[in-house]
Amino acid sequence: MSSSCIYGSHRVLSPTGSLPQGAWKLDASLPIRHNEILLTVDTLNIDSASFHQMMQQGGSAEAVCQTVLDTVAERGKQHNPVTGSGGMLLGTIAEIGKDWPNPQNLQIGDRIATLVSLSLTPLFIQKIIGVRADRDQIQVEGHAILFATSNLAHIPEDLPESLSLAVLDVAGAPAQMLRLAKPGSTVVIVGAGGKSGLLSCAAARSVLGKSGRLIGIEPGAKGRQRLEELGYCDEVLNLDATNALLVQKTIQEVTSGKMADLVVNVANVENTEMSCVMSTHNKGMVYFFSMATSFTKVALGAEGISSDATLLIGNGYSPNNADIALDVLRSDPRLKAMFTELYA
Numbered sequence: 001m002s003s004s005c006i007y008g009s010h011r012v013l014s015p016t017g018s019l020p021q022g023a024w025k026l027d028a029s030l031p032i033r034h035n036e037i038l039l040t041v042d043t044l045n046i047d048s049a050s051f052h053q054m055m056q057q058g059g060s061a062e063a064v065c066q067t068v069l070d071t072v073a074e075r076g077k078q079h080n081p082v083t084g085s086g087g088m089l090l091g092t093i094a095e096i097g098k099d100w101p102n103p104q105n106l107q108i109g110d111r112i113a114t115l116v117s118l119s120l121t122p123l124f125i126q127k128i129i130g131v132r133a134d135r136d137q138i139q140v141e142g143h144a145i146l147f148a149t150s151n152l153a154h155i156p157e158d159l160p161e162s163l164s165l166a167v168l169d170v171a172g173a174p175a176q177m178l179r180l181a182k183p184g185s186t187v188v189i190v191g192a193g194g195k196s197g198l199l200s201c202a203a204a205r206s207v208l209g210k211s212g213r214l215i216g217i218e219p220g221a222k223g224r225q226r227l228e229e230l231g232y233c234d235e236v237l238n239l240d241a242t243n244a245l246l247v248q249k250t251i252q253e254v255t256s257g258k259m260a261d262l263v264v265n266v267a268n269v270e271n272t273e274m275s276c277v278m279s280t281h282n283k284g285m286v287y288f289f290s291m292a293t294s295f296t297k298v299a300l301g302a303e304g305i306s307s308d309a310t311l312l313i314g315n316g317y318s319p320n321n322a323d324i325a326l327d328v329l330r331s332d333p334r335l336k337a338m339f340t341e342l343y344a
Contacts (some may be wrong), residue, residue: 004033006146011122013076020147021120023103026076028122028145035099037106037146039091041125043162044068044118044138044303045169046087048194048268049292050080051136057082061133068138072125078118078236083290086118088146089138090155090165101148111161113168115151115322135166135343153322159344164326166343170196171325172316173266173289174203178324180262180287180312181207188251188260188279190241191267192216193223193232195339196289200264201232202335203328215242215254217275241267244274251279265290271295274305289314 004010010033012018013025020026032038046054046068053205054064070076071194078086096102106112112144114121122145129139146152148213153171155164168295181187181204189204191197197216216233218224219240227236239247251259259281265272265288273293276286286309290297298311329336 004035005333006035006148008120008122008164009151011145011147018137019120020077020122021117022157024075026122028076028124028143030143032095032097032145034097035101035148036097036148037093037100038093038095039089039112039144039146041089041091041123041140041142041144043090043309044078044087044140045089046078046118046136046138047083047085047167047169047291048136048196049290050087051133052268052292053080053083055133063130064133065128065131065138069125069128072123077121077123080119081103083291084119086121087122088114088116088118088165088169089121090156090161091144095298103240104152104154111155112152113155113165113322114146115168115171115317116146117316121146122151135162137162137165147181156248156326159326159329163339163344166195167199167325167329167339168322170199170266171321172314172318173197173264173325174328175300175318175321175322175324176287176289176314177203178207179318180264182212183208184211185261186213186215186258188215188217188263188276188277190217190234190265190272191290192262193218193220193226194266194268195343196266197223198226198230198335198338199325199328200266201227201230202332205232206328213255215249215251215260226338230332230338241272241275242269247275248278258283261286265293268292270294271297274301277302277307277309277311278305280309285310285312286315287312
């Protein structure tokens with residue numbers, strides 16, 4: 001077959017004119033085109049907001065698996081219709097199209113993780129092998145197709161695969177934190193005790209050093225315990241981030257009214273938007289990395305309280321984000337040991 005659109009529009013079945021992420025249905029059939037890669041897939045890492053929503057809806061890990069099977073069969077991709085998000089996957093390169101640009105010198109047999117969403121990745125699942133609800137991971141037999149613009153990363157040899165997958169799933173968060181945090185600033189991380197939160201805390205602390213303040217908001221007891229053990233945060237607050245007025249009042253108290261310079265939202269639940277907007281001062285910045293975010297709520301909510309804060313949409317891509325996230329993990333043996341216990 002001849003080469004096709006580098007963005008994968010040739011794989012869109014409906015609606016006509018869509019790109020793969022926004023499409024309702026993709027074509028995951030074989031053979032691949034000359035500018036595509038074929039992966040045999042063994043692990044899906046469902047994004048946290050999506051897995052959380054499906055668990056709430058179905059009530060069990062088995063129900064989540066059935067939902068994923070049904071979604072992929074119907075849509076040709078894992079695209080949660082409620083959260084609009086997907087996740088990423090771990091697989092082995094089975095075939096490389098002759099026109100694949102291949103700047104990474106990929107070879108057949110390489111183990112790779114995709115750094116683009118499952119919501120835009122053509123996917124076929126033959127069967128589900130198992131599920132690890134504590135990791136948001138599902139073991140499968142199937143295949144996936146990547147386009148010339150699809151970002152991916154080799155699985156490093158010094159880390160267990162499941163651990164690498166967990167880190168690479170949220171690689172954009174610590175990478176962006178290193179860009180956005182400034183020495184001497186006050187940084188608030190909402191959802192600080194999860195995997196993206198812990199990596200973001202480590203990245204923020206590396207920028208702040210002994211200057212500034214790092215405040216973690218985490219409602220879960222286990223998450224707060226992890227934060228206390230690592231000691232990145234100057235304050236760890238047990239707050240429900242869906243209660244915007246309570247969060248604002250608390251941040252106002254602990255910052256002596258100055259509020260935050262930067263707020264990063266990595267929570268996996270809905271309705272935390274205004275807690276973030278109301279925790280920063282009028283010239284501050286809020287970065288929404290969470291896929292549970294409603295950007296309508298953010299924009300209209302900020303307008304409604306006359307906030308002039310800069311609002312940033314989380315983009316999972318930044319140059320070298322995979323290497324950056326893995327380096328953040330490796331930089332602290334305590335963090336690496338904690339992630340190994342949780343995800344390896």
